[in-house]
Amino acid sequence: MSTTQSQIEGPQITGASRSLPWGKWGVRATGLIYLAFMIVVPLAAVLENGFKDGLSVLWSDITGRVALPALELTIFAALMVTTVNAIMGTLTAYVLVRYRFAGRGLLNGLVDIPFAIPTLVTGVMLVALYGPQSTIGNWLSGRGVHVIFSTPGIILALLVVTYPFTIRAVQPVLLNAEREQEEAAYTLGASKWITFRRIVLPSIARAITTGALLTFARALGEFGSIVVVAGNVPRRTLTAPVYVYGQIESDNHRAASSMSVLLLAVSFALILGVELMHKRRDGGAS
Amino acid sequence: MRHKAKLILKTVTLLSLGSSLFLIAALQACQTSHGSRRLILAGYTAPREAYGKGIIPAFEDYWRQKTGQSIEVLESYQASGAQSRAIVGGFEADVAALSLEGDIDRIAAAGLITHDWKAKKNRGIVCTSIVVIAVRKGNPLGIRDWSDLTKPGLNVLTPDPRTSGGAQWNINAIYGAALRGYAGVAKGDQDAAQGLLTDIFRNVSIMDKGGRESITNFEAGTGNAAITYENEVVVARQAGQTYDYVVPRSTILIENPAAVIDKNIDKHGCRDVAEAFVDFLSSHEAQAAFAKYGLRPTDKSVAEESKSQFPKVEDLWTIEFLGGWKQVAQSIFGPQGAYTKATEQGK
Numbered sequence: 001m002s003t004t005q006s007q008i009e010g011p012q013i014t015g016a017s018r019s020l021p022w023g024k025w026g027v028r029a030t031g032l033i034y035l036a037f038m039i040v041v042p043l044a045a046v047l048e049n050g051f052k053d054g055l056s057v058l059w060s061d062i063t064g065r066v067a068l069p070a071l072e073l074t075i076f077a078a079l080m081v082t083t084v085n086a087i088m089g090t091l092t093a094y095v096l097v098r099y100r101f102a103g104r105g106l107l108n109g110l111v112d113i114p115f116a117i118p119t120l121v122t123g124v125m126l127v128a129l130y131g132p133q134s135t136i137g138n139w140l141s142g143r144g145v146h147v148i149f150s151t152p153g154i155i156l157a158l159l160v161v162t163y164p165f166t167i168r169a170v171q172p173v174l175l176n177a178e179r180e181q182e183e184a185a186y187t188l189g190a191s192k193w194i195t196f197r198r199i200v201l202p203s204i205a206r207a208i209t210t211g212a213l214l215t216f217a218r219a220l221g222e223f224g225s226i227v228v229v230a231g232n233v234p235r236r237t238l239t240a241p242v243y244v245y246g247q248i249e250s251d252n253h254r255a256a257s258s259m260s261v262l263l264l265a266v267s268f269a270l271i272l273g274v275e276l277m278h279k280r281r282d283g284g285a286s
Numbered sequence: 287m288r289h290k291a292k293l294i295l296k297t298v299t300l301l302s303l304g305s306s307l308f309l310i311a312a313l314q315a316c317q318t319s320h321g322s323r324r325l326i327l328a329g330y331t332a333p334r335e336a337y338g339k340g341i342i343p344a345f346e347d348y349w350r351q352k353t354g355q356s357i358e359v360l361e362s363y364q365a366s367g368a369q370s371r372a373i374v375g376g377f378e379a380d381v382a383a384l385s386l387e388g389d390i391d392r393i394a395a396a397g398l399i400t401h402d403w404k405a406k407k408n409r410g411i412v413c414t415s416i417v418v419i420a421v422r423k424g425n426p427l428g429i430r431d432w433s434d435l436t437k438p439g440l441n442v443l444t445p446d447p448r449t450s451g452g453a454q455w456n457i458n459a460i461y462g463a464a465l466r467g468y469a470g471v472a473k474g475d476q477d478a479a480q481g482l483l484t485d486i487f488r489n490v491s492i493m494d495k496g497g498r499e500s501i502t503n504f505e506a507g508t509g510n511a512a513i514t515y516e517n518e519v520v521v522a523r524q525a526g527q528t529y530d531y532v533v534p535r536s537t538i539l540i541e542n543p544a545a546v547i548d549k550n551i552d553k554h555g556c557r558d559v560a561e562a563f564v565d566f567l568s569s570h571e572a573q574a575a576f577a578k579y580g581l582r583p584t585d586k587s588v589a590e591e592s593k594s595q596f597p598k599v600e601d602l603w604t605i606e607f608l609g610g611w612k613q614v615a616q617s618i619f620g621p622q623g624a625y626t627k628a629t630e631q632g633k
Binding site: 064065066131132133149227231232233234235238245246247249250 | 365367368371446447448449450487490491492493494495506507508619626629630
């Protein structure tokens, strides 16, 4: 994640004079064609479908009485999840890098589990654990707290599914960070918290936002676990991706594409915005 | 570009259909291997047990006795609408046994079914069921009819009609019963019928993707009542579940069609087997198997024999009462339809 960033900004490969031109162009062409096939063409297909009947139709599609609450719920849940995982993920990464304890390697390996299991299974696991029939779920609902088949369940599932993003973005930066400044700060009597806030945090800020962005984008699009835990009742627990699925299944491709276009736009605008912010900050610093 | 984009969209949809389908498709139906022949059945989930445990083994015996050939039926089950789209998208099934007419019509509209499937015996309908209300053992909340589902605080389960064609039967049942004056609202009053839907959906807590998922959630202990098919409850009780069901005074007769898919059977060279299979579905033996697994038989003599198994419905009607599926697609599920409005009002 953060390595992608450094690759983009790293030294450009210019010294290709020694290799054959064929090789040079072959590599470029392969890379770009692959990108086109994987991202650009499918994107164009969705955009084409969404804009087919014009902007006003797209607008009325996404402001519908079922579509709009679905969108609001999805963005709300994604924002909550991004905030929590940005904080907790950074903390977890810090703990995994800076502290030595038994089982650290194993725990470190477990972090990636949410990526390794199908999200549908994540959903089933959560229903088994917190569902109305489980001991925990029963205890909670006795106290008026409903997790599964309501908004907390959606947030919980998204937290699990996006868990690794921030950790895996922050970890390598922390590992590579020079520790002199930190140690100097300690030596000068700064508390742990001051040191973290003044020294460590600035150096990992960019990694955190990268992780948070990925978290947000993933949360916006998550389907597999949500369709199991949410309950999917329109205007209450129906999220945008499940809404899109429903529209596809009832042969309403345009409404599905409209919502997809909007989800795409939100993610894209965010990525672009953060990129611009970084550029400006980096420009100002140098 | 437009064409290309469509193609890619299609590819993406296909990918999402699940690898299992491709595995089956890749096996190339009807190819003779070790002297046995293959047939691919694309079914929807509700009659899974009837086909898998009853009809297919019986058909295999029947075909062996008739022709000496052994036959292998590959079964694929998923939600009716999804199955129909999978076939249109390229899943090379030989026979489709789906929940509703519209899902077979979609395959015909794609040019894959070229014969007039509704001209077959019984308009192509092979088995039937009714929409009922599953309740907890002993019916502790005293739910008797559709109007009872509006009681405040009740927790009701029904699958999502947007994702499950089969779930549309449930909505039709409630709406039609209301229009017929059997659900506590004035006869023929469309606004009142829509109001009943709104009130019931206020109590709906989970709308699963398909009927099977919904009833599984109910079996796991969620909810006070589930709107489902009679055969789902019968099969569940055969498997050891102990919950009950109530038959509303007025409900819809669910009619499940089946048809051979001409383009695929000709490609696979198995028209004889496929047509024999669909014909076999109306045989006494297959009808009895449907009955055994809770589906109401279409065959009159089998219906008479299994009469005691199926409670009588005071007011039983078909989709024709609501004007047929094409009409319902607008009047109930369309942008201004009763269901659409009901969900837009709910919170």
